Amino acid sequence: MKKPDKKSALAEIHGVDQPDAVNQSVANAVQKFRRKQPTAQELIEAILKGDKIALSRAITLIESTNPEHLERANEVIQGCLPYANKSVRIGITGVPGVGKSTFIEAFGKYLTSLGKKVAVLAVDPSSSISHGSILGDKTRMEELVKDENAYIRPSASGDSLGGVARKTRESIMLCEACGFDTIIIETVGVGQSETAVHSMVDFFLLLKIAGAGDELQGIKRGIMEMADTIVINKADGDNIAKAKLAKTEFNRALHLFPAKNSGWIPKVTTCSAFEKTGIDKVWEIIAEYFELTKENNYFEQKRKEQNQYWMLETINEQLKNRFYSHPEIMSLLEQNKKAVQNNELSPFAAAQMLLEKYFNF
Incomplete structure (x- = not known):
């Protein structure tokens, strides 16, 4: 094949050398800092x-x-412990699609406008297949993340029961030591995670929406009994009338539950996180709760009980981690798994044998 003439349009002409895309000295400094x-x-x-x-x-x-x-x-x-415990801790939960991220952003911006320093610990669900998480809360709260008086930390739930990040309790303490006076914990959704979040916050807020069958859930116990207030979100446009009706239904349902140890009577309110209406009323309710519980010493007593609870939970977690990471147990565990699968050994006998082996090491 004949080579193209160097003077022709097909000839390759040496162009201008492009500068490096990265300043190597800066890159080296960053790498050194990270190391x-x-x-x-x-x-x-x-x-x-x-x-x-x-x-x-x-x-x-x-x-x-x-x-x-x-x-x-x-x-x-x-x-950091001596500098912690100087904040109010608010847990926020609700079914997927209720608008938790939008509400937290509107609520957080309102609090920072009052001079509060707000930290949001958002727990993202981890895939049971790929074990990955999107961790997209910073993207969804694009206004709050730019606020100098706010801090957003998404964490993957991993294999934690119910979707509460394993170290959320310790993260709260670090945020308090860093100067944040209002800690918001967002859960993955309604489920077992609420019990864990309820045991690490001072106030528990349940977010609802009208017109999705949620009114019927008002007669159910569990999550309703834990809630200190119910906020019906998306009360805007054509949904205002439905939200008001849902508020009435939930108020009726709350009267069926026994009085709380705190002496607080849970309240129901409506808001629109999208239009940023009713957010001030939510904070008024929360502030009223803190005033009451600090006066009757329930606030301090609950904190003490929570500290004790998390000490026991940490013991359980450490025992579990050490058990599964023990090299000999790891080997015996695989053998016992096969024996259990082949019906050569009952699951209970296998578990008992492994525990006895572990405690004899």
């Missing part, structure tokens, strides 16, 4: 100064399943 792991004391000092980057790194550290990180994580938590 350098801050000490626990450095993280503590930065968190107490309100450094959000240090806060994020510390939360990543305590969420790590690497056993080597456990000691440093505990040191950070212990160092």
Whole structure:
């Protein structure tokens, strides 16, 4: 084949060399910074100064399943503990599609306008197949994430029961030490996660929508008994009349439940997170609750009970993790799994044998 003439249009002409897309010296500096792991004391000092980057790194550290990180994580938590417990903790739940992210953004922006510092700990569901999470709350709360007085931390639920991130309780303490006075915890949806969230917050808010059969759920116990207030979202446009009717129905249902130990009578209100209406009323109800429970000492008593509960939960979690990570147990577990599958051994006998082996090591 004849080669094209260098003077022809088919000839390749050496053009101008393109500059590097990345400044190599800057890239090296960034890589060096990332490789350098801050000490626990450095993280503590930065968190107490309100450094959000240090806060994020510390939360990543305590969420790590690497056993080597456990000691440093505990040191950070212990160092921040004296500066924690100076916030109000609000749990927010509701079925998927109720508008939790939109509500939290509108609610969070309202609180920052009042001079509050708001931290949002959002628990994202993890896929049981790929084990991945989208962690898209920062994208959905695009206004709040840009607010200087707000911090949003999405965490994957992983294999935690009910979808509450394993280290949410510790993350709350770090956020408090960082200066955030209002902590909002968003759950994945209605389910077992509510019990766990209820045990780590001061106020529990149940988000509902009208016209989706939710009114009938008002007669059910469980989630309704845990709620300190019910907020009917999307009360806008043609849905205003339905929201008002739902409010009446829920108010009637709440009278069927026994009085709470706090002395608080749960209230129902409506709002539109999209139009940002009724948000101030929600905060008024929450503020009224805190005023009552602090006066009758229920607030402090509940915090003490929660601390005890989480101590026991941590013991259970550590025992479980150490059991499954023990090298000899890991080997015996696979053998027993096959024996159980082939009906050579009952599940109960297999479990008992493994536990006895573990405690004899």
